[in-house]
Amino acid sequence: MSTDKRYMWSLAISWTAFLALMLLAVQIGLAQSSEDAYQTERFNVSGSVSLEVQTSGGSIQVEGSNDDEVLVEMYVRRRGKFVEAGEADLDDYEISITQNGNTVSAIADRKSNRGWNWNDGYSISFVVYTPKETRTRLKTSGGSLTARNLAGSQELRTSGGSITTEGIQGQMVLRTSGGSISITDVQGDAEAKTSGGTIRADMVVGNLDANTSGGSIRLTGIEGNVEAKTSGGSISAEILAPRDIIDLRTSGGSITVTVPDSQGYDLDLDANRVYAELINFNGRAERDEIRGTFNGGGTMLKAKTSGGSIRLKYL
Incomplete structure (x- = not known):
């Protein structure tokens, strides 16, 4: 192999390694844990659950469990970074996390029509742990949707992200315009x-x-x-x-x-x-x-x- 070819090969390997490290850094930066939650709510339930989750600027993830409670974790990001509880100005959002019997809803709706802005706006996401016997209605206009280990009808709709379902027993309706x-x-x-x-x-x-x-x-x-x-x-x-x-x-x-x-x-x-x-x-x-x-x-x-x-x- 000539010197020029060895140089080009070495340069290609270096760039590949650099891009891999950058991707890993992005994934680590976006990884979330319960400690990053902006708000957490717990609801005791008995029997099958009806769950509605909606947000205008983030992702939604629902996981079935063997517990008799619904745990709702709300995450707030700005410019890709988690915002600590009480540090975000959410006056432009109507946020409601409520229970009515075995019906639980978590809704973050933006009041204005300005849309989500990477520099100035917030991204509000939800992670919900719920009994396996749960039917869902999940909707977001700006993120991905995930539902796992659930029994019941599932309706997932997003205008700007991917949809992932796994371990579902029940009818599913899945809609996305951009993923x-x-x-x-x-x-x-x-x-x-x-x-x-x-x-x-x-x-x-x-x-x-x-x-x-x-x-x-x-x-x-x-x-x-x-x-x-x-x-x-x-x-x-x-x-x-x-x-x-x-x-x-x-x-x-x-x-x-x-x-x-x-x-x-x-x-x-x-x-x-x-x-x-x-x-x-x-x-x-x-x-x-x-x-x-x-x-x-x-x-x-x-x-x-x-x-x-x-x-x-x-x-």
């Missing part, structure tokens, strides 16, 4: 929609409706009906136990679908090129489309792309 959606270990139907990110779902027992306008969709370990649509990416779907329908559509990528070969399907595949090993098939199979029955028919399997190929694979 990705991640779903893991769910028992129940899930509806996920984003206008600006990817959708990932793993180990879902229930019907899944995934829709994105600006990213890819990756589904693994799904048991149920699947509808997945994207305008700007590829789709990869592994369905362990298909039910009535699998409908996959994209305008800007390829589709890979993996299903059990022991089950019957009604196939309707349309792409620039379709790749499939057809066993016990009756119908029409061409280079760019396949229509017919597989193993005598059964689950409707539809896949269509105008910008790539389709691959049918088997478990």
Whole structure:
């Protein structure tokens, strides 16, 4: 290797190490603990809980627990740093953390319409620990949403961040205008929609409706009906136990679908090129489309792309 190449290689390694250290520093700076909470409230509850959390400028995280109480922690940041209790001027916010029976609400609503400003405004986030039997309504206009280890219906909406759910038993409605959606270990139907990110779902027992306008969709370990649509990416779907329908559509990528070969399907595949090993098939199979029955028919399997190929694979 020449001296110039060794120099460039050394410079690249140095910059990579520098960027990694900077990222670690940012993550450490943003990490939070209960000691950083601006306000903390505890509510005793009995039975299933209804939880509403809303903020206009920060994230929301809800964690299920085995305790018979709801613990609400409110965090205030300014310019990325935590603000200590009593040190923030929150006159421009209406903050309410209340209990009415088994209904708990935590709301931080900004009075003016000036929006959140990095230099002058505050970011108010919530972390809530609640009994596992909790149904939620979470909404923020400027941060991410997280819900874990909960049983009950979950509704999560954000205008400017990602959504993460894990260990949920119950129906979910997930909406974001500016981030990705991640779903893991769910028992129940899930509806996920984003206008600006990817959708990932793993180990879902229930019907899944995934829709994105600006990213890819990756589904693994799904048991149920699947509808997945994207305008700007590829789709990869592994369905362990298909039910009535699998409908996959994209305008800007390829589709890979993996299903059990022991089950019957009604196939309707349309792409620039379709790749499939057809066993016990009756119908029409061409280079760019396949229509017919597989193993005598059964689950409707539809896949269509105008910008790539389709691959049918088997478990």
